[in-house]
Amino acid sequence: MYFKVYVILAHKNPEQLKSLIELLLDQKTLVFIHIDRKSSLKDFKNLIVQPNCFFVKKRVKCKWGTFSLVKATINSFIEARDYMNTYFASSNYHVILLSGEDMPLKSSTYIHDYLCERQDLSLINYWKLPYSGWWDGGLFRFNNIFIFNSITKPYLHKILNQIISKIGFNFLKPYNRLNAHYPEMEVYGSSQWMILNPIAIKHLLNTITIHPKLTSIFRYTFAPDEMFFISLLKLSKPKAVKIENTKNHLVIFNGTNANANYLTIEDLENEINTDTLFGRKFDNQVNKNVIDYVKVKILS
Structure with a gap:
């Protein structure tokens, strides 16, 4: 059934x-x-x-x-x-x-x-970054650390990232952390509104458990719900998770x-x-x- x-x-x-x-x-x-x-x-x-x-x-x-x-x-x-x-x-x-x-x-x-x-398919509308439909191709979401509420306190993000760059701590920024720990991983963007079959759900939840550092990295990006799930699903072995881009x-x-x-x-x-x-x-x-x-x- x-x-x-x-x-x-x-x-x-x-x-x-x-x-x-x-x-x-x-x-x-x-x-x-x-x-x-x-x-x-x-x-x-x-x-x-x-x-x-x-x-x-x-x-x-x-x-x-x-x-x-x-x-x-x-x-x-x-x-x-x-x-x-x-x-x-x-x-x-x-x-x-x-x-x-x-x-x-x-x-x-x-x-x-x-x-x-x-x-046998999961249905997600997705794209590889950089993507022309997102400001700066979407890369700004990863190139800076986002900790505070980005809508009410954007100035705090700007000051924080300026300080990080000035003291030479750029390795803390999500994109650099991702390259250091997962150099083969590609970052994708997608619609948040996905349709996933049990194979995709299993793979996704297993990946989150096995690679807690990915959660740590994406935690400090902007609007991670539009990158986290599709990027982790695309980590799957060839044909393990079948995704129709629709x-x-x-x-x-x-x-x-x-x-x-x-x-x-x-x-x-x-x-x-x-x-x-x-x-x-x-x-x-x-x-x-x-x-x-x-x-x-x-x-x-």
């Missing part, structure tokens, strides 16, 4: 999250929900009581652009894997990573059939803007194709008309 196992990272809008889950659930779906530890879990638990929905126990305080999002994802993957190994050991599945501001852009039946036909998630950015746009009806009409399974981002307070459009015109 084949299952879809959703992992959803959320921090706000319990009503919208409940609506998302209702669109995803069927008899062959499980949902694991990570609620940011800064948010009230009670607000979500009182509202979301559907069967086959589980709240991740090891919650993390998440800050955009930091390793906290990687840790929240890892914790969620571990709990999903352990549950599947315990109760559905003979079944195959994909783990589908979503945010609480996502929506499906295909029916649950379509998504199930689409992924069931690709059980864009299943509709996410639209303006230039090198780090924050994705809220989707419009025009975006959906122009961008959706047969491989577009999900879209980001939606908010009842921002583009409710687009949420209604998806429910009425696309999913009904």
